[in-house]
Amino acid sequence: MSFTGKKKEKESSPVTPLKKRRASWSELWVNHHHSLDFSSKFQSLTPPVSKSETLSSLLPDLTLLLPDLTLLTIIHKVPSPHRKTLSLVCKRWSRLHGGLVRSVKVSDWGFLASGRVISRFPNLDSVDLVSACSVPPPESSGVLVSHRVVGSSYQSLSFLLEENLLSVETVDRGLRTLASACSCLRRLAVANSSELGLLSVAEACSTLQELELHKCSDTVLLGVGAFENLQVLRLVGSVDGLYDDDDNDSLVSDIGLMIVAQGCKRLVKLELVGCRGGFNGVKDIGECCQMLEELAVCDHKMEPGWLGGLGYCENLKTLRLVSCKNIDLGECLSCCSCPALERLHLEKCQLRDKSSVKALFQMCEAAREIVFKDCWGLDNDIFSLAMSFGRVKLLCLEGCSLLTTSGLETVILQWHELEHLKVVSCKNVKDSEISPLMSALFSDLVELQWRPDTRSHLFSSLAGAGVGGKGAKFFKKT
Incomplete structure (x- = not known):
């Protein structure tokens, strides 16, 4: 009885709360493992964030304070x-x-026509539009074909640049857009424009100093005459393979040169490429442009006797003739000279006519720097005419394969003021033929660049011999 009663008491007594049991280490590890799986799955749904992006989101942009x-x-x-x-x-x-940005070279005309050039670069003072004035053919392979005048992307030289030029109206509209926004323009290069487009630039950009015109003619030069402050002018008329034109009336002739002379009286440098002019045009340039110091003629189609007009260029200091097949001096040069001339550069010119070369050298007898580069026909007989230059300080011979050591020595021994000598790629000039007099001349030079052919060992043989002690510089490796 008592036993059953106690049992009933236990069953009828209220249940006392049990103490919370401490979790075991295994349970803690399992719970933590599930949380890690959940967090890793959550992170896989979110894109990864780099440390730099995290730092940039936390740190403010301090440049905004500047x-x-x-x-x-x-x-x-x-x-x-x-x-x-x-x-x-x-x-x-x-x-x-x-x-x-002050200078840009535009290759896409749409970049100029849309106004993005001006909005992107508001302070331009030099713009080159020559490449943008032509549209390459659709079958172009993107190969760059270079020409001594311009370079463009064409599949082959059979595609004439003239056939792919933009229309004159399109170019003029672009020039008006550019001139209205860039009043401080100082340099401009453009192709296939008209005199109206150039006049709009002249009215808005009174400080323009350098102008380069491709595919120009006498009519176009009516607009050039309005640039009163122009100092550098490059005219590209008809060039074989690029701007071919069978109509002689569209070339730059004496009329165009006279227009330039009357309008651009502050001209300092003039370059004529593929232009047709004569004695009268060059004479007017000399008489009106009294500040002219440099004249360059490339691929000339000039009339005979045109160089005779240089006698009226009293301040001309540099004369450069490039790719002239014949000099065509005529009879106007017999009593002409350029007393202020200091530099005569002849590159890729035909020097086979002895009488013409002699007259040219006599006209430029005051020159102090003479450069012959890849000139055809420059043999000992023609080079001997250079003895008329009495005050030469610098002589550069490059690619003159007909000239020999004796022909070179005969002339330079007569130049008592020679200080700089450069002889490169003249295969008939030999080290073994150098005389003692010529070696003595080398010792008095300020600068010598001697590499007539690949077998020349003069530099190594004279090193450390004290040659060139009178000058600050002697040898330059080429």
């Missing part, structure tokens, strides 16, 4: 080749970088 003028000063300190990378940072940096 005013534009200060940031411009900082960007200006960066070397020019690396500034383009800075323009990719943000729109503000791109805008500031565009304000520092």
